[in-house]
Amino acid sequence: MQYVIDYAFPPHPSVESLVATDCPGVMRYLSYRPNNKVITADEYLQLRTAGLQVGFVWEYDARDFVNSSFNSRHAAEVAEQILYEIGAPLDSPVYFAVDFDILSTQWAGVRQRLLDGPVTVLGVDRVGIYGPYDALNWAHRDGVAKWFWQAGMSTAWSGGRNRQQFEHAHLVQVATRSIGGADCDLNRIIRDPFGGDMSTETDQFVRAIVDGIPVVNGVTICPVQWQQRMDTFQADVRAQLEVIATRPVGSVEIDYKQLAAALLDEIGIRRAAS
Numbered sequence: 001m002q003y004v005i006d007y008a009f010p011p012h013p014s015v016e017s018l019v020a021t022d023c024p025g026v027m028r029y030l031s032y033r034p035n036n037k038v039i040t041a042d043e044y045l046q047l048r049t050a051g052l053q054v055g056f057v058w059e060y061d062a063r064d065f066v067n068s069s070f071n072s073r074h075a076a077e078v079a080e081q082i083l084y085e086i087g088a089p090l091d092s093p094v095y096f097a098v099d100f101d102i103l104s105t106q107w108a109g110v111r112q113r114l115l116d117g118p119v120t121v122l123g124v125d126r127v128g129i130y131g132p133y134d135a136l137n138w139a140h141r142d143g144v145a146k147w148f149w150q151a152g153m154s155t156a157w158s159g160g161r162n163r164q165q166f167e168h169a170h171l172v173q174v175a176t177r178s179i180g181g182a183d184c185d186l187n188r189i190i191r192d193p194f195g196g197d198m199s200t201e202t203d204q205f206v207r208a209i210v211d212g213i214p215v216v217n218g219v220t221i222c223p224v225q226w227q228q229r230m231d232t233f234q235a236d237v238r239a240q241l242e243v244i245a246t247r248p249v250g251s252v253e254i255d256y257k258q259l260a261a262a263l264l265d266e267i268g269i270r271r272a273a274s
Contacts, residue, residue: 017180025053053196059097072117095128
């Protein structure tokens with residue numbers, strides 16, 4: 001039986017101590033910043049380089065989704081921005097924490113916030129719920145999440161139903177443990193993939209980081225951003241070439257080298273100096 005390890009505030013376990021547990025991966029936090037429980041690009045790189053999968057959970061406060069001032073759309077946008085900055089795949093699932101004994105009378109409001117925020121920003125296929133049995137059950141019933149992580153250490157929650165394993169759970173939290181001197185939780189993997197990053201694409205990006213991160217106009221950017229800039233560049237070039245192709249040129253000979261330079265000037269992207 002395999003377990004995923006989650007941890008929040010420092011001290012964090014060392015990568016070496018995590019690898020020594022033989023766990024396949026970890027769950028790490030996304031939230032408003034500054035906040036020292038939020039995963040950083042350096043940490044993400046170290047975890048992925050060590051071969052550990054990394055999954056993500058949003059939580060600023062345990063009761064975010066019943067807080068009247070909580071802007072769930074902004075939260076989802078912040079989560080997406082952090083994934084972008086650290087170089088994680090932009091199709092990564094994100095579990096949103098409903099980390100309290102939610103009542104049936106509170107669910108309608110929580111469901112609406114999930115629809116207005118995570119589902120709208122990320123798409124339902126990327127939305128997960130971390131919480132007790134009832135929260136997972138209602139989210140599954142109403143189709144507002146596709147990933148389910150059961151906060152399983154309070155069996156009294158959900159009218160005692162939380163002592164049962166939710167049938168669609170990907171992860172179930174089962175115990176606490178000190179790892180490398182840090183407080184951690186163990187989560188039994190029920191369904192794999194559990195939402196951790198295990199893509200070949202990411203492995204390639206990690207190697208790219210180790211070899212040297214690309215630089216654009218003197219600014220260091222992560223590999224995901226680099227790929228997106230290149231995709232945008234290629235799309236812009238194709239679009240402008242299509243416009244040029246429709247223009248009559250008569251007998252005028254086109255200097256394609258000069259044309260390419262002009263396109264580069266217009267698009268504003270330069271190849272990083274080696």
